[in-house]
Amino acid sequence: MPLILFDDNAHLTLRPLTFTRPVADLRIGILTIAEKWAKHLNDTFSFHTQPYLQGKFPVQVAQHNIFINGCICPDEHLLEAISALNTGDALYHHDQLVAVKLDESDAKSFDPMASFGTIKKHEHPVVSVHRPEDIFRKNDIELRRDFQLLTRSRTSATISSTNVILGDDFFAEDDAVAECSTFNTKNGPIYLGRNSEVWEGTHVRGALALCHDSQIKLGTKIYGATTIGPRCRVGGEINNAVLWGHTSKGHEGYLGNSVLGEWCNIGADSNNSNLKNNYSEVKLWDYSTEHYRRTGLQFCGLIMGDHSKCGINTMFNTGTVVGVSANVYGAGYPPNFVPDFSWGGADGFELYRMTKVYETVERVYSRRELVLDDTEKKLLQDIFDLTRSFRSFH
Missing domain, CATH: 3.90.550 (Spore Coat Polysaccharide Biosynthesis Protein SpsA; Chain A)
Incomplete structure (x- = not known):
């Protein structure tokens, strides 16, 4: 059925x-x-x-x-x-x-x-x-469930003896590669998908899911519960974050209590705050009410929609929401809500025109041997129209 x-x-x-x-x-x-x-x-x-x-x-x-x-x-x-x-x-x-x-x-x-x-x-x-924050809040529960679902009655592939594995909840799919890294499963399981790679000097404290065809770069530090979706590349320091797929956070910088959509890119040395200086409750922009709402959370970082990117040394404040296909750059903190299809930073934003959006997506897709077809173009145009009211510069 x-x-x-x-x-x-x-x-x-x-x-x-x-x-x-x-x-x-x-x-x-x-x-x-x-x-x-x-x-x-x-x-x-x-x-x-x-x-x-x-x-x-x-x-x-x-x-x-x-x-x-x-x-x-x-x-x-x-x-x-x-x-x-x-x-x-x-x-x-x-x-x-x-x-x-x-x-x-x-x-x-x-x-x-x-x-x-x-x-x-x-x-x-x-x-x-x-709510968007439910994704990272409940990721630990679902990562443990999925680990059992995918590995029950199966035997992990063997990985290099240069690695150190603590605890028993470690599973590597075929063709997963790791060298000179430490995997601590005592706080949660660690799952390496097929054709994934963990480069030397990485330290992981579970729970972690590294999905198929993704890479963790040299010297990365990851804390659970974190999910790296398919065909991603990550580096730096990551804590309780979910990246969905085809997304890169390949350099130094901190990402914590956050969710990144597909086809996102985080510039080198960019960071997000996940805790306010006064330790107060974090608020997030809510599209359904068009206001900031209370989350009940003390730790809440960055929520980023598909196709969005930030330049080097970007600083995201606690509880920042970035819409679909936004491009954030420049000195200072951008606002806590960056509208969809916007281009700019702390000094202000302008419209990210659809012709430029298509050009960027076409280049990004071509690197993965994919094509931006008419269905995807129409989808992006529909989202552009749906989000028009959130852009004061439209």
Whole structure:
């Protein structure tokens, strides 16, 4: 029974991270939320998401379908409850729709706000993501779960004897390479994906996920729980951060309690603050309210949307949100909210015009032998239009 991961209001509250993707395409732990469900249920998946995203993420309806809320991560209790559903049954956690089984005709008109036939309640706690900071806050829980899911009944590949491994929760996929580095798994598991590389002098304290085809450069220091997504390159000092894929933080500088989207680049010696000087609660810009909101967190760093970049020696204040396709540079601290498709820094911003955006993305994609096609161009243009009101210089 194919899976369809649907968006609810979390798609609005998770911006800018969800401007470019369905909620279930978010990475937390080792896998994306959609990949977790598909692996547990051993089936294919598609997305029921925002109309402007459907060109890139089309929904695929079959004769029988399971709709699952894309902001909720699977666990054994949820899997048992969903397997017990009959066609037409809906599972709720408090007032939130978790899952519903629908035949083809009802699936084509699915609305998460609709009323369903038989309602079942799920009383166990669930891990869900509703705000950008939930990604790094709950990454430790999901990294441990994904580690067990991916490594159960399997044996790690052998890595070089030049490394030091402390504890037992270490797993390397085939073709993972590491030399002259230390891996401390006593505080959390360490997972090295296929074709990943850990260069000499790196020190890791788990939990860590280094996904496939990614690299950790010489002398890097990483603290858990941290996820380095596929085809990333990182260096410097990283603490409790999630990088989704095709993103580079390849030089010295600190990144902590942060989330970076895809195709981001952090310039050399750039840093983010994750703790205010007066130790007070951190606030974050909220797209859904267009105001700063309280996070309840003392430690909260940088949230950066896809395709955004910063120049060398950039200093990000505690609790900074950078939108999609922004370019930040210059001396001083940029503001705590950098609008999507903006170009500048502490001295002010101007519009990052779409012709220039396309040129940059084309160059970045070509380095990975990818092509910026019309679907991606339209997606970026749609996001540009959606975010117009946040740019005072538009």
